[in-house]
Amino acid sequence: MKDVIRIEGGRKLNGTVRVSGAKNATVALIPASILASGPVTIVGVPNISDVKSLSTILQELKVDVIQKGEDHLVIDPTHMENITLDHPAVTKLRASYYFMGALLGKYKKVKIRMSGGCYLGPRPIDLHLKGFEALGATVKYEQGYYTLEAKELVGTKIFLDFASVGATINILMAAVFAKGRTTIENAAKEPEIIDVVTLLNKMGAKIRGAGTNVITIDGVTELSGCFHEIIPDRIEAGTFIIIAAAAAEHMVVENIIPQHLEALLSKLQEMDVDMDVQVDRVTIRGGRQLKAIDVKTLPYPGLATDLQAPLTTLMTQAYGESTVTETIYPQRFKHCDELGKMGARIDVNMPSAVIHGPTKLYGVDVTATDLRCGASLVIAGLIGDGITTIDEVYHIDRGYDNLDGKLKNLGANIWRDQIEE
Numbered sequence: 001m002k003d004v005i006r007i008e009g010g011r012k013l014n015g016t017v018r019v020s021g022a023k024n025a026t027v028a029l030i031p032a033s034i035l036a037s038g039p040v041t042i043v044g045v046p047n048i049s050d051v052k053s054l055s056t057i058l059q060e061l062k063v064d065v066i067q068k069g070e071d072h073l074v075i076d077p078t079h080m081e082n083i084t085l086d087h088p089a090v091t092k093l094r095a096s097y098y099f100m101g102a103l104l105g106k107y108k109k110v111k112i113r114m115s116g117g118c119y120l121g122p123r124p125i126d127l128h129l130k131g132f133e134a135l136g137a138t139v140k141y142e143q144g145y146y147t148l149e150a151k152e153l154v155g156t157k158i159f160l161d162f163a164s165v166g167a168t169i170n171i172l173m174a175a176v177f178a179k180g181r182t183t184i185e186n187a188a189k190e191p192e193i194i195d196v197v198t199l200l201n202k203m204g205a206k207i208r209g210a211g212t213n214v215i216t217i218d219g220v221t222e223l224s225g226c227f228h229e230i231i232p233d234r235i236e237a238g239t240f241i242i243i244a245a246a247a248a249e250h251m252v253v254e255n256i257i258p259q260h261l262e263a264l265l266s267k268l269q270e271m272d273v274d275m276d277v278q279v280d281r282v283t284i285r286g287g288r289q290l291k292a293i294d295v296k297t298l299p300y301p302g303l304a305t306d307l308q309a310p311l312t313t314l315m316t317q318a319y320g321e322s323t324v325t326e327t328i329y330p331q332r333f334k335h336c337d338e339l340g341k342m343g344a345r346i347d348v349n350m351p352s353a354v355i356h357g358p359t360k361l362y363g364v365d366v367t368a369t370d371l372r373c374g375a376s377l378v379i380a381g382l383i384g385d386g387i388t389t390i391d392e393v394y395h396i397d398r399g400y401d402n403l404d405g406k407l408k409n410l411g412a413n414i415w416r417d418q419i420e421e
């Protein structure tokens with residue numbers, strides 16, 4: 001049996017929703033914690049299945065993981081063992097690749113099965129591997145397993161061909177114990193990178209420049225445990241702001257950092273969404289006629305690719321022709337086929353799509369092909385006529401903390417049923 005989410009569309013949402021800790025920071029902070037020699041306490045951990053998979057991987061490594069209260073996680077690597085990582089949890093999420101950098105950094109050796117995650121078109125890890133090699137590691141790939149090994153890791157200058165989030169964080173983790181200074185040029189600047197560096201520096205690392213495109217890491221010999229609170233999830237925040245723009249009468253999205261959402265907020269202003277931005281919250285009122293816009297996804301601080309699918313649903317309600325150009329994952333358009341089944345008129349010509357609006361959407365059976373596609377279908381279900389049934393909701397559960405529960409609190413008619421696999 002498996003869950004499906006059903007939504008009866010048309011209810012206006014009202015109330016306040018609180019954003020959880022950032023998924024894409026959490027999935028890096030957890031592997032980073034094993035670099036310490038004592039317990040690390042992380043607060044604000046979202047209740048998502050990716051965290052459960054990472055906890056399973058930690059337990060495989062004989063790391064003690066204690067869940068305290070709703071959102072505290074204590075990670076104690078004191079008795080850790082560096083075993084081959086091939087538990088099914090490893091291939092469930094792409095972020096398990098962060099154990100490459102963390103274990104290589106700590107033990108100078110790691111053997112791990114290739115990671116999984118959302119299929120968004122090809123997602124190579126060549127930049128991660130080039131970074132490890134530059135630090136002195138050898139990389140072997142045999143029968144689905146990567147083996148990385150180094151006699152010693154030595155700091156060097158690494159230029160990333162693309163400002164990859166994953167490669168930046170992975171190289172950082174491998175370099176914290178390397179001899180001398182490592183410089184990452186054309187580093188990614190996403191807020192999640194700053195969060196990981198904040199954790200590592202609290203543990204005793206010497207890293208400067210996070211949030212800019214040049215990060216320097218001066219190697220240290222030991223890291224200690226610490227306490228860390230995760231930043232709010234800017235993608236969950238953005239998703240709820242878009243939900244409000246599409247379906248709310250009056251809604252407040254709280255626990256946000258508006259500076260992390262500037263590209264989205266300015267695009268929503270251009271659409272004429274009625275909103276007030278305060279220091280830690282956005283208030284959105286519905287009822288206005290929305291205008292079509294053109295957007296292009298870009299590395300931070302540009303518009304996040306992870307908000308492209310939710311925004312596409314909103315565009316189906318705007319007057320005129322909107323266009324989306326996806327520069328991060330040129331094939332990330334599967335949600336458009338699903339939205340098409342609900343009545344959206346979208347012409348996809350990768351890496352772009354033209355959305356003709358406004359169109360009425362109708363509740364039908366659709367499939368969450370990936371996490372953010374799932375979010376875009378939930379939004380469509382909230383505004384569609386009749387009942388939308390979303391299948392493969394495990395994608396949504398991987399990355400959104402209690403999305404349906406939070407929507408229910410806002411007045412949505414959303415529930416889960418179980419169906420045969």
Ligand code: EPU
Pocket residue numbers: 024025027094095118122123124125126127128129162163164165166167188305306328329371372399
């Ligand atoms: N790329 C390479 N080689 C590499 C690494 C990346 O060619 O070695 C390319 C990718 O194929 C892609 C681009 O560079 O075209 C950007 O990839 P990046 O490495 O920045 O992405 P990522 O680290 O794999 C993270 C998030 C994604 C988010 C992207 C972009 C995590 C676990 N995942 O992925 O989040 O879309 O950054 O911001 O942090 C999501 O949350 O739904 C999600 C997919």
